[in-house]
Amino acid sequence: xxxxxxxxxxxxxxxxxxxxxxxxxxxxxxxxxxxxxxxxxxxxxxxxxxxxxxxxxxxxxxxxxxxxxxxxxxxxxxxxxxxxxxxxxxxxxxxxxxxxxxxxxxxxxxxxxxxxxxxxxxxxxxxxxxxxxxxxxxxxxxxxxxxxxxxxxxxxxxxxxxxxxxxxxxxxxxxxxxxxxxxxxxxxxxxxxxxxxxxxxxxxxxxxxxxxxxxxxxxxxxxxxxxxxxxxxxxxxxxxxxxxxxxxxxxxxxxxxxxxxxxxxxxxxxxxxxx
Amino acid sequence: xxxxxxxxxxxxxxxxxxxxxxxxxxxxxxxxxxxxxxxxxxxxxxxxxxxxxxxxxxxxxxxxxxxxxxxxxxxxxxxxxxxxxxxxxxxxxxxxxxxxxxxxxxxxxxxxxxxxxxxxxxxxxxxxxxxxxxxxxxxxxxxxxxxxxxxxxxxxxxxxxxxxxxxxxxxxxxxxxxxxxxxxxxxxxxxxxxxxxxxxxxxxxxxxxxxxxxxxxxxxxxxxxxxxxxxxxxxxxxxxxxxxxxxxxxxxxxxxxxxxx
Ligand SMILES: Nc1ncnc2c1ncn2[C@@H]1O[C@H](COP(=O)(O)OP(=O)(O)OP(=O)(O)O)[C@@H](O)[C@H]1O
Ligand SMILES: [Mg+2]
Numbered sequence: 001x002x003x004x005x006x007x008x009x010x011x012x013x014x015x016x017x018x019x020x021x022x023x024x025x026x027x028x029x030x031x032x033x034x035x036x037x038x039x040x041x042x043x044x045x046x047x048x049x050x051x052x053x054x055x056x057x058x059x060x061x062x063x064x065x066x067x068x069x070x071x072x073x074x075x076x077x078x079x080x081x082x083x084x085x086x087x088x089x090x091x092x093x094x095x096x097x098x099x100x101x102x103x104x105x106x107x108x109x110x111x112x113x114x115x116x117x118x119x120x121x122x123x124x125x126x127x128x129x130x131x132x133x134x135x136x137x138x139x140x141x142x143x144x145x146x147x148x149x150x151x152x153x154x155x156x157x158x159x160x161x162x163x164x165x166x167x168x169x170x171x172x173x174x175x176x177x178x179x180x181x182x183x184x185x186x187x188x189x190x191x192x193x194x195x196x197x198x199x200x201x202x203x204x205x206x207x208x209x210x211x212x213x214x215x216x217x218x219x220x221x222x223x224x225x226x227x228x229x230x231x232x233x234x235x236x237x238x239x240x241x242x243x244x245x246x247x248x249x250x251x252x253x254x255x256x257x258x259x260x261x262x263x264x265x266x267x268x269x270x271x272x273x274x275x
Numbered sequence: 276x277x278x279x280x281x282x283x284x285x286x287x288x289x290x291x292x293x294x295x296x297x298x299x300x301x302x303x304x305x306x307x308x309x310x311x312x313x314x315x316x317x318x319x320x321x322x323x324x325x326x327x328x329x330x331x332x333x334x335x336x337x338x339x340x341x342x343x344x345x346x347x348x349x350x351x352x353x354x355x356x357x358x359x360x361x362x363x364x365x366x367x368x369x370x371x372x373x374x375x376x377x378x379x380x381x382x383x384x385x386x387x388x389x390x391x392x393x394x395x396x397x398x399x400x401x402x403x404x405x406x407x408x409x410x411x412x413x414x415x416x417x418x419x420x421x422x423x424x425x426x427x428x429x430x431x432x433x434x435x436x437x438x439x440x441x442x443x444x445x446x447x448x449x450x451x452x453x454x455x456x457x458x459x460x461x462x463x464x465x466x467x468x469x470x471x472x473x474x475x476x477x478x479x480x481x482x483x484x485x486x487x488x489x490x491x492x493x494x495x496x497x498x499x500x501x502x503x504x505x506x507x508x509x510x511x512x513x514x515x516x517x518x519x520x521x522x523x524x525x526x527x528x529x530x531x532x533x534x535x536x
Contacts, residue, residue, distance in 0.1 A: 072430050093430060099423045102527040103445045115441070116431040144526050 021049040023085055024168070024200055025071065030080035032066050032226075040066045042225030043080070048168075050085075053194055053201045055215035057208065057257065059265050063226025064204040068093070068170045071202065092161030092199075094171040098153035100145040100160075106132070107141040110159045117164075124163075131159040134193060151182035158190075162197075169201045176206060187213055191240035208261060212253045213240060220257065222264035229264040232257050313496040318503060321496040329485065329497075333504045336466055336481040340512065343401030343462045347409050348455065350402075355413035359443065365414070376411070380404045381468040393473040397466055397481070404465030405458035409451070416450025417443050449528050452520040459512045467505065482508070 025048045032041040040063040048054055048071075056064045069075040070082060072091050092113075100109045108115075110131055114124040132138045135155035145153055154174060161169060175183045191214055194201055205211050211218045215234055222229040234253050236244055244250050295315045301307070302314040309317050322329065358365040380403045387396040420442050428438045470483035482501045489498040524531045 069426075074426055074429060091430060093427060095423050095427075097423065099421060099427065101424065101442070101445065103448070112427075112441070113431050116428065116433045116437055146527060146529070 021051050023047045024050045024089070025085070026083045027067075027070075027077075028081050028083060030070065030077045030082060032063065032070065032075065033078040039225040041070075041077075042227055044227055046219060046228050048200060048202060049217075051198065051200055053203065053214060053216045055211035055218045056202065056204045056221060057206070057211045057218055057261060058221030058226075058229070059223050059261075060206070061226075062221040062223035062264075064221060065172050066226065068172055068202065068204060071168070071170060089167035090164055092164065092166035092169045094154075094157050094161050094169070094174045096173040096176050098145070098150075098157040100153060100156055102145050104144075105141065106137065106143050106145070106148075106156050109145070109156055110163050112160060113164045127163055127165070128159075131163040134162055135159045136189070149182075150178055151186060154178065154186060155189075158193075167199055169197070169199045171201065171203045173204050173206065175210070183210075188240075188242065190214060195239045208254055208258045212250060212257055213245065218257055220260045220264050230260040232260060310493050310495050313499055317496050318499045322500040322503065325497055325500060329482075329500060329504055332480055332482045332485045332501070333508060336463070336470070336483070336505070337508055337511075339398055339401055339466045339481060340459075340462045340508070343398055343466065344405055344455075344459060346398075346402050347405035347458055347462065351406055351409035351454075352413055352451070354410055355417055355447075358414050359417040359439075372407075372410070375403075376407050380407075381465060384469040384472040387469065388473055397469040397473055400469035401462045401465035405462035408457040408461065409454040412450045412454030412457075413447055416447030419450070420446040449524060449530060452516075452523065456513070456516045456520065459516045460509060463505075463509055463512060 027044050027046040030041055030044040030046075031039070032044075033039050044063070044067070046067070056067060058064055066075065070077060072093065073088065101112070104112075107128060110128045111121060111124050114127065115121075129138060129141075132141060135158050137152065137155050137159060140148065140152065140156075145156070148156065158174070161171075175186050178186065187210060194214075203211070203214060212234055218232040218234065219228050220230040220232070221227065232253065235249055236253075299314045299316060302312055313321070354368075358368065381400065383403070384396070384400045387399055390396070391399060424442055425438070428442055433441070466481065467483040470481045471487055474484040474487035482505050485501040486498050489495070489501065521531055
């Protein structure tokens, strides 16, 4: 039922497959059925590899958010299992909305994960400042969320996720509510951040371009019931930058990803129609 | 102050002035006797001449209202917190909450006067009237924290106490303050109604009692003066609670947006 198609990597001077990083977590035939009998996931097989940037791409309702909730342990699989190669790691989570506490300033918002772990404000200060610097907001520690633009709020949300130095960063359509310009800027910043972060990132998105630009590997999911439909590995320079968007490899990967996405929705991809 | 501000204040002041002048004019022109409709000037004069009695009555009414409000805040917040701990407790209280909410509480004032001393009956009536909007709002507020934040707290393994103090209480604050503003006005109404009910039995010394008493004596100017003071009391409570709300929420809540310009 579940079929994972691995497309061949684009030809040309692509480097021979790097040593494949070990799996961090593996979904084995995972079903998720909600109380109202909605089958969000059915027989999902999915591997999350240590240190990779994995993008989950798929139509609305295919269970992407459910995968993230299962990873954090906020939900349990109804059938099947999720196997961790190590102890359950520290997570950072970024939602589609900034999800800040409006009554607290930026500093206190970023402090939250450490505060819940019992770390005092003074003890946490260096880590909070580091996280704010990583997202370029060190000057705004005292601002309240409502004084910030949408993009800045999102950065605060990312800083909050980074402050515990998580091994795994989960992002659920983090930039979907932003305008195009802010979104591109944040994509660049995230790409740069990822290279210095050393974390495993699982990034949920609706956008083909965003997933190709950022990810090492894209898993396209299909809906009703949610399952992994196709897998695409992205051959790209280790540090992404604007230049990557101009390359033929980028365009080709976008085309293939888009085709897989349409196929997952049971449509004939537009690019094949025109051929 | 900008030009717009000046206009903003001048227009209502002007219409108020016009209304009062019209009232004064009509009373003088038709020579209406003060025991039918006193002119504003007569009401003001009465306010000064009877200030001793009226001011002490104002004080009594304000004190009762404030005591009732404080008791209502303590009671409703405590109960709302208990409700927030368990759905079952909330459901258990549900019939009482509904019965008391759909009954106009002031209707039980005569009943309270049978069971309690008049002074206490007035206080209890004001308390009950103020209690339910506060309870309803605070209960709603405590259960309306952003569900993504609730998930985030769970993901970071927050304790119940941490979730409550860092998330549920602050989320409930705007709801609580909205309830407080409603209840402030209602507590005054409760106190006045109960006092009128008690006043007819010859008890009490608040502003409502002064109105009843002046009515018996056909001292209409004093009745108007007492009425004016009740309005002033209502305005005072409203302004105070609005300022409190602004002070607590101005940093973050949408309802207070734009006031700082
Ligand atoms: N708590 C829940 N109870 C019942 N059904 C749910 C629940 N959460 C999600 N679902 C259903 O499960 C399915 C998958 O939901 P999920 O949120 O994981 O999808 P998604 O891929 O993240 O969609 P989107 O792109 O719109 O965010 C949907 O049909 C949704 O209605
Ligand atoms: Mg989702």
